[in-house]
Amino acid sequence: MKAINGFKVVVLLHEGHEAGLPPEELGWQNHQDPEIKDGFLIIRKGLNTYGLPLSRIHSFSIEAVTDE
Numbered sequence: 001m002k003a004i005n006g007f008k009v010v011v012l013l014h015e016g017h018e019a020g021l022p023p024e025e026l027g028w029q030n031h032q033d034p035e036i037k038d039g040f041l042i043i044r045k046g047l048n049t050y051g052l053p054l055s056r057i058h059s060f061s062i063e064a065v066t067d068e
Contacts, residue, residue, distance in 0.1 A: 005066065012060070013057060023060075029044055
């Protein structure tokens with residue numbers, strides 16, 4: 001059985017959707033549930049944490065990362 005190492009946060013912004021761009025991996029988290037606070041999707045990247053306004057997001061996913 002493969003062990004889950006974490007979860008990557010993949011986001012497609014409205015601007016990217018309109019331009020035909022693919023979703024981007026923006027960060028990682030340790031759990032599968034999205035962290036949403038006060039209208040922002042909370043994203044961790046390295047030692048940095050930032051919030052992306054939900055109003056800018058077309059779609060997002062939380063994807064498990066497993067051992068190869």
